[in-house]
Amino acid sequence: MPIVETIVTKRLAEALNYARDYSAMVTIKGPTGRGKTYTAQHWGRLNNHGRTRYVRAPSGCTRKNLVIMLCQSCGIGVNGKKCHELEMRLFRAFNSRNVVVVDEAGHLMPRGGSCTSAIEFVRDLHDICGCGVAMIFTDVYLDEMRHGRLANYFSQATGKPLRWQIEYDLLGRVVWMKGVEADPANAPQAGEKSDTVKPGATQPAYELRFAYDPFNRRIVKEVCKKANTGGPNTEHTVHAMLYTGQRPAVKLRKPADPAKPWIIEGQYLWGAGPSEILAYYERADVASSASAKPMMREHLLHQDVGLNVVLSTHCSLDKSNNLEIGDVASYWGLGENSTTGVIREATSSLDVEKGHEARLAIDRTLDHQSAHWKGADKPESGFLTLKLAQKQRLMAMDVWADKLPSKFRVYVVPEGKGPRRKEEPLSTWENNHKRDKVWDTELARPVTPMKPHTLPLESREGQEIVLAWDSCPGGIQVREFEVFAQPLHPGDLAFSGTIYDAETGLYYHGARYRLPELGTFISPDP
Structure with a gap:
């Protein structure tokens, strides 16, 4: 049956062509009943010379389920084989000429802290074999994520695998996050809720709270870190941001002594464009005593045509004035960057x-x-x-x-x-x-x-x-x-002038948050 070209089918075909031509990993989202599944299957039959592997993830799809489906699509026998043996065969079978299309990819998202999730295997296929990958999501899944029923994801931004739980307010803004260290040995079993935390299974790593002004600008970020469940805070910081329009101007930190004034951590210098950043001035010794002479560090930031910070040079504003080059970054997709x-x-x-x-x-x-x-x-x-x-x-x-x-x-x-x-x-x-x-x-x-x-x-x-x-x-x-x-830019500035939250791995776009690994926003426009 010939396919009727619509805006949805045309955009989906463009995404699949991009995954094929550049061996890229792309995500496709849209409402149900718009022809995403049929278009993906039709594209696989007519394009890529039979090297496209299409699988449809069932509800609760595990890593083993996904591996078996991919092996069957390639004609690899699965009887009597262990999961890791099948994975090795798939790594040898796929190369940069293949495209893997995973429909209903929302069913691959990790549950209960398992670091061997199905979605991680998809990423391994892309990273190790160099094949193109297209993951198709539905708006229903994204709506569930926004309302907290699936509001958890994995991030290694802090140096440890963390499982995050998220709460939203009535406007869809992220107001609370709790990150716990993921322990695969204590992952919830079948029938248990994904947000169930077994006694002694995990320990809180971070708890964050956010506050916004009437213009939906995030003005306060509170970060609490605990070593043990129910124990006292080992670290507690409160950051505030002052704005000029929708652009951050001054970054502040609350001192340990409430009687002292807030400490200026940094100041942003913007250009005439909406996201044109010129420099960031950082106080390099914010943790020092009040009697110590503050030392300022100047970061000159350089952007590409997409307003992504690609180069930073810095020098300390003291007697040395030594000029050093910081990170050099390149960007692709929706803001993943690398140096x-x-x-x-x-x-x-x-x-x-x-x-x-x-x-x-x-x-x-x-x-x-x-x-x-x-x-x-x-x-x-x-x-x-x-x-x-x-x-x-x-x-x-x-x-x-x-x-x-x-x-x-x-x-x-x-x-x-x-x-x-x-x-x-x-x-x-x-x-x-x-x-x-x-x-x-x-x-x-x-x-x-x-x-x-x-x-x-x-x-x-x-x-x-x-x-x-x-x-x-x-x-x-x-x-x-x-x-x-990934570069650690001064002032947490990265993709197109957005703010990077090191604790969570999220990018704050002024009104909503984006997760690069998912390739989309996790909160709607308020």
């Missing part, structure tokens, strides 16, 4: 082969030269640590290699927290850094220098990346490490 992290040093428990020093793998040049670390004569554990020039929010890492351990683990830790040779057993170090582990699996395909292995880093904040293994008989040969990170 390439600078690796300053690579150290390992293995010895470096002469003439193939570690600097060859971190010189930001992909060529025939590679760094070699000698393999051990007998199976023994070891590590490789990459030290970045500055702390960043790390997204992923590409490894162009000739030889790697067949199985290893990846950790993201702060500066100076990586393992040291002969200081303590590696098993002890790993046991002390369980929460810092971001990846633990076998490589999905053979090592080849022609295509990099992409390792997800889960948006963790840190300055050192540690690879740990139990055995590495063949040694390691790497041509280049490339780390992708």
Whole structure:
């Protein structure tokens, strides 16, 4: 049956074409009964030479359900196979020429704190295989999210996997959020409510409250952090924002002593355009005593044609006046941004082969030269640590290699927290850094220098990346490490002049909030 072209079907086809042509991950939302499903199926039959895989997620779809449906769409046998074995087969079967279309994608959203959710597997397919992905949502699902029945999502913006619960006021504005550390071992079972918290299963990490003025501008953000359920606050800050029109002008913080005046944390300098930001002036020692002389830092911000902050230069307004370049970022889609992290040093428990020093793998040049670390004569554990020039929010890492351990683990830790040779057993170090582990699996395909292995880093904040293994008989040969990170911009300014909330991973657009991982707003226009 030929399809009747409407505005909805035309826009949906454009999104699918974009996912195919650029191997992109796109989200499509719309009301029910507008032809999204039929259009997606019709597009898959006529386009992409039969390399489109369409699946429709059932209610309560689990990671295993999704893997089985994808295997069946590819003709991969599933009888007698474990879930991780099927996942490895899918990673080998998909490549950049494939497009995965997931209908009713709202059913993939994580429930109960599981970090192995179905939607995470879709992201793994995109990140590891490089295939295009299109996820189709309905407005019914988004309406449920706005009204609190599904008002929770996962974020690693704080360096730990957090599950957020959200409350809205009558105008649809976010007024309260509670983030708890996700513990997969204590996830709610079938039949339990998704917002059920078992005793001792999770611990509150953050609680945020927001207040707005009559013009729907967020004027107060209160952040409380607790170490234990029901315990006292370990951190408590109250931030206020003054505006000129709809643009932030002055950022304030409430002092610990209520008798003292509010502290000016920063001031924004805007241009003539609606989102044209010129500079941000930051008080660098807001935590110091009142007797200390305040030191101001000037950040000059540079934007692209989309008014996205892509470069920042800063200097301290003291006697030194040293000018330094900050983050360089690129943007795509609805505001996901990335910059390439600078690796300053690579150290390992293995010895470096002469003439193939570690600097060859971190010189930001992909060529025939590679760094070699000698393999051990007998199976023994070891590590490789990459030290970045500055702390960043790390997204992923590409490894162009000739030889790697067949199985290893990846950790993201702060500066100076990586393992040291002969200081303590590696098993002890790993046991002390369980929460810092971001990846633990076998490589999905053979090592080849022609295509990099992409390792997800889960948006963790840190300055050192540690690879740990139990055995590495063949040694390691790497041509280049490339780390992708989200920039930490001064004044929390990022995509098109919006405000980034580091505690939640949300972007505040002046009237509503957007989650980049979902690709849409989580609150309506008030």
